[in-house]
Amino acid sequence: MSLLDIISHQLVNGLVLGSFYALVALGYTMIFGVIKLLNFAHGDLYMVGGFLGFLSLSAVSSVVGADWPGIFVAMFLSMIAVGFIGVVIERVAYHPMLAAPRLSILITALAVSLVLQNTVLALTGGQYTAFQTDLGFGGLNLGSLFISYNQMVLVATAGVLMIALHLFVNRTQFGRAMRAVSIDMDMSQLLGINVSAVIAVTFFIGSALAAAAGTMAGAYYGSIWYFMGFLIGLKAFTAAVIGGIGSIPGAMLGGLILGLLEAFGTQIPFIGSEWKDVFSFAVLILVLVLKPTGLLGKSEQERM
Amino acid sequence: MTAALLSLSGVSLAFAGNTVLQNVDFQVAEGAVVSLIGPNGAGKTSLFNCITGFYKPQTGTITFDGQALLKLKPHRVTAAGIARTFQNVRLFREMTVMQNVMSGMHCRTRSGAIAAILGLPSQRAEEAAIREACDDCLRFVGVTPDEYDRIATTLAYGHQRRVEIARALATQPKLLLLDEPAAGLNAGEKQELIALIRRIRDERGISVLLIEHDMGLVMQVSERISVLDHGAMIADGTAREIQANPKVIEAYLGQEDAEAELDF
Numbered sequence: 001m002s003l004l005d006i007i008s009h010q011l012v013n014g015l016v017l018g019s020f021y022a023l024v025a026l027g028y029t030m031i032f033g034v035i036k037l038l039n040f041a042h043g044d045l046y047m048v049g050g051f052l053g054f055l056s057l058s059a060v061s062s063v064v065g066a067d068w069p070g071i072f073v074a075m076f077l078s079m080i081a082v083g084f085i086g087v088v089i090e091r092v093a094y095h096p097m098l099a100a101p102r103l104s105i106l107i108t109a110l111a112v113s114l115v116l117q118n119t120v121l122a123l124t125g126g127q128y129t130a131f132q133t134d135l136g137f138g139g140l141n142l143g144s145l146f147i148s149y150n151q152m153v154l155v156a157t158a159g160v161l162m163i164a165l166h167l168f169v170n171r172t173q174f175g176r177a178m179r180a181v182s183i184d185m186d187m188s189q190l191l192g193i194n195v196s197a198v199i200a201v202t203f204f205i206g207s208a209l210a211a212a213a214g215t216m217a218g219a220y221y222g223s224i225w226y227f228m229g230f231l232i233g234l235k236a237f238t239a240a241v242i243g244g245i246g247s248i249p250g251a252m253l254g255g256l257i258l259g260l261l262e263a264f265g266t267q268i269p270f271i272g273s274e275w276k277d278v279f280s281f282a283v284l285i286l287v288l289v290l291k292p293t294g295l296l297g298k299s300e301q302e303r304m
Numbered sequence: 305m306t307a308a309l310l311s312l313s314g315v316s317l318a319f320a321g322n323t324v325l326q327n328v329d330f331q332v333a334e335g336a337v338v339s340l341i342g343p344n345g346a347g348k349t350s351l352f353n354c355i356t357g358f359y360k361p362q363t364g365t366i367t368f369d370g371q372a373l374l375k376l377k378p379h380r381v382t383a384a385g386i387a388r389t390f391q392n393v394r395l396f397r398e399m400t401v402m403q404n405v406m407s408g409m410h411c412r413t414r415s416g417a418i419a420a421i422l423g424l425p426s427q428r429a430e431e432a433a434i435r436e437a438c439d440d441c442l443r444f445v446g447v448t449p450d451e452y453d454r455i456a457t458t459l460a461y462g463h464q465r466r467v468e469i470a471r472a473l474a475t476q477p478k479l480l481l482l483d484e485p486a487a488g489l490n491a492g493e494k495q496e497l498i499a500l501i502r503r504i505r506d507e508r509g510i511s512v513l514l515i516e517h518d519m520g521l522v523m524q525v526s527e528r529i530s531v532l533d534h535g536a537m538i539a540d541g542t543a544r545e546i547q548a549n550p551k552v553i554e555a556y557l558g559q560e561d562a563e564a565e566l567d568f
Contacts, residue, residue, distance in 0.1 A: 171431070172427065172431070173406070173409065173410060173413050173427075173430070173431065173434060176399075176403060176406055176407050176410075177407060177410050179396070179398075179399065179403075179407075180396055180399075180407040180410075183396045183397055183398065183399070184394060184396060186358070186378075187390075187394045187396070188407070189358075189377070189378035189379045189382070190356055190378055190379075190382055190387070190388055191379075191382060191387075191407055191408045191410060191411070191471065191475055192379050192382035192383050192408075192410050192411025192412075192475050193379055193407070193410045193411070194379045194411075195379065
């Protein structure tokens with residue numbers, strides 16, 4: 001393969017991977033934005049989203065088939081269900097802790113993560129579950145570069161979800177309220193914003209985006225298991241930090257950058273693909289050292 | 305005297321045994337401009353926080369427009385018709401002037417989260433109506449349209465204060481609480497503020513309650529003045545009555561200087 005082939009091939013791989021990272025990172029960053037919590041259970045919602053997407057697809061495939069239309073229906077159902085699970089988690093586990101020190105709520109998040117993982121572990125026996133679809137192998141040949149239709153649909157879907165989120169946050173009264181709460185919660189209350197409702201909607205949207213990524217990843221890679229959320233949770237966290245935690249465009253950018261870095265990182269001589277996780281976390285450390293606020297993050301300055 | 309719009313009765317507040325407010329009785333009449341003065345640490349801002357629902361007093365009642373406030377969460381208090389500004393301007397960083405004011409309209413809009421997620425036409429129409437109402441509030445306080453799309457915290461300090469007042473007006477209050485609105489303003493800006501406070505009352509029919517240390521402004525703008533010292537209401541009356549009240553002079557200057565003329 002020529003150098004150009006390698007570059008364009010890894011570009012596509014990086015975009016696919018980056019789309020997953022970005023979708024999960026968005027939830028991380030939105031939840032951090034409103035309640036300043038690193039929700040370490042977020043990766044597990046991606047995993048639960050994969051399983052519920054799989055169950056939904058099994059339920060609807062006889063009607064709509066198991067190709068993209070069926071997967072979209074399953075993804076939608078999974079998003080709604082996981083959105084509500086996210087809201088329930090917030091109400092039960094995090095809401096009573098909001099006035100507590102941040103460390104307590106962080107530990108609560110780790111506990112929620114363990115509960116989700118072990119619930120699915122108990123239900124599945126820890127086996128890989130085959131996520132069977134009727135996805136085809138077709139694609140476009142651009143010179144020597146092959147892009148599958150699946151990759152295109154996947155990246156496009158992630159793009160549409162991100163554009164919808166961007167419009168929601170920037171063009172609607174509720175999105176404005178969400179930004180207001182993330183900047184100054186007390187002031188938002190004084191302006192008549194129902195902060196509890198804003199937090200609930202934020203968890204719903206963040207969790208639903210993770211479920212979308214989980215369903216698509218399951219369908220794309222063909223298998224799901226109870227531990228699949230762990231690593232992507234850490235990667236999404238990395239992506240959110242690279243972009244600037246709390247920043248929505250930052251999470252999208254961070255996800256794509258991390259996906260591309262990993263894809264290209266595997267091509268560095270003497271560094272095999274088994275080193276790609278080391279590569280991404282090294283990038284996290286570099287960002288934290290060189291620009292702790294991330295690419296699009298703003299430094300928090302307390303005004304006296 | 306017209307009926308009381310806001311009425312506090314027997315309000316006491318303590319934090320870990322430290323008394324902040326003791327047995328405070330206080331009223332704001334409908335359509336009035338009232339000032340709350342007192343030495344630093346007298347409990348003025350705490351009183352504001354009780355009214356807006358951030359602090360829950362241990363005893364007493366607060367009634368606003370016939371409604372008991374103490375059970376309400378802060379956002380419900382705002383919905384009931386009370387808005388406030390802060391001593392230090394608290395505009396939303398990273399938001400433009402217009403977006404800041406629009407966030408004040410939240411409790412007056414009907415389209416919920418579902419309509420917003422779906423981007424329904426009704427939601428778009430409402431968005432336009434919100435923008436128009438906010439434009440009206442901004443013009444009212446004297447912010448010009450060329451400043452609407454600037455990041456709010458980059459404006460000159462005096463203008464940030466105006467934006468903050470516009471944002472409070474956007475919540476469509478019946479009572480506006482201003483916490484030291486003249487702090488950091490120069491003499492000219494203070495005169496403009498006095499005119500603005502009068503217009504808020506006269507043109508919009510909004511009652512105003514302000515905490516202020518600038519006695520010149522307080523004396524010019526308020527119909528009634530209440531004085532708080534060490535958490536207790538020690539005097540209440542017109543500007544002239546307060547200026548002559550020995551308890552007030554004592555509170556400000558300390559006992560030895562009680563004879564001295566208070567420099568208003």
